[in-house]
Amino acid sequence: SAGCRCQSPSEEEYDAPPYVSLRWSWEIDFHYFTNDSTNITSHFLFKPKSSIFKVVTKWNETSVNDTMDLVILPKPVGFGKLAEFNLTVLVKRFAEYFAWTNMTMQFKFVEDAGGLFPTESQTVESSSHNKFFTRTDEVYECISSIPIPMGPYVTVVFSNMTFQAFEAESDPSDDRLREVCPRDFKSNIPITILTGCSLLLIFVVAAVVFGVTVFLDRRKSKEN
Template structure:
């Protein structure tokens, strides 16, 4: 297994932590990744029951003041398929957390790549955090059925929020996402195709016919309806 460390530039904004990843050196040798996003982690834990039977919720939003990322190339590789691990370490200074890190699994399936899973590790400050938040170190995973898939020759772009649930109480919210993997370039031209929020963590659509493998793609319902209408139109045309 080989590894490469990304050059990371952090813009600390009041609303969201901003991360920009990539370097010329990284793009010259595997793994090929170039990305930028804004993000935050939202914690919502039940605190106490009220007199009317409802439950109050205590919320906390963590915005990293700094982020360090590293990539491990080929976790496993078969034919043209391989998986890259992106290790995300955050600076928790000034927050209610004592640690917070995440691992993102980026898998290639022939001409496509997808975020197939994410693992989150965090712990709250025993003295400084609100009572409902867990004191023990937490290990959470996103759903493996929640993934978006993009051609390796395209650029995935999504300005709107992409919330990713880690169980019932924790969500990671990405915004202003730009991501390339495997066939990444630092300055893609106007002729490079863009996936503009067609595929994110929304609705599971099988794309066996496209890839030859039983993989899931996440698309908005409108895009799913478009694909269905296109299929029905073509079938009707063949029948005539």
């Protein structure tokens, strides 16, 4: 049996091999604006302290498990202004790869939440674009914050994230390949490499300018 093991107030871990194995820190930013000229904003930052995870597998007509729903239900402790909340992530398999596609969030604020928050049940969705596209035999990793808009008023932010799907391992070996997110790759490029690239670019540009100048001088001398 698998369940949620909370590592810190905002970090969660869940293992259900071979379907999924994950660890992340996350928070949900609700930001509602007035429709008048005052432009007032009501903000609420929800940081789930612990959650219940459920995996609902789906099989295609050839009896291949190529789709699953990852349902996340934060426990009521620390809900604050929220009366209800759940997030469902649709994870799809594409041959040797997987990706998150649709994300659907349902929530409801308490009656006395105040401000501009809606007190009726709300359903918001992310775009259907592939997210965290990774080989099924690799581990997706991203230390940097990854904001995912869920419509105009809600943003989910993941960080310190590892995720596996369809061929997951609770304790992946050191030789299992990692898919590092572009945000981490950009932030981890040493400044010496960036400086070297800049100098190389300057050198190439200078060489091209010099070559063109020599060519034009020779052409003029021939014309004369």
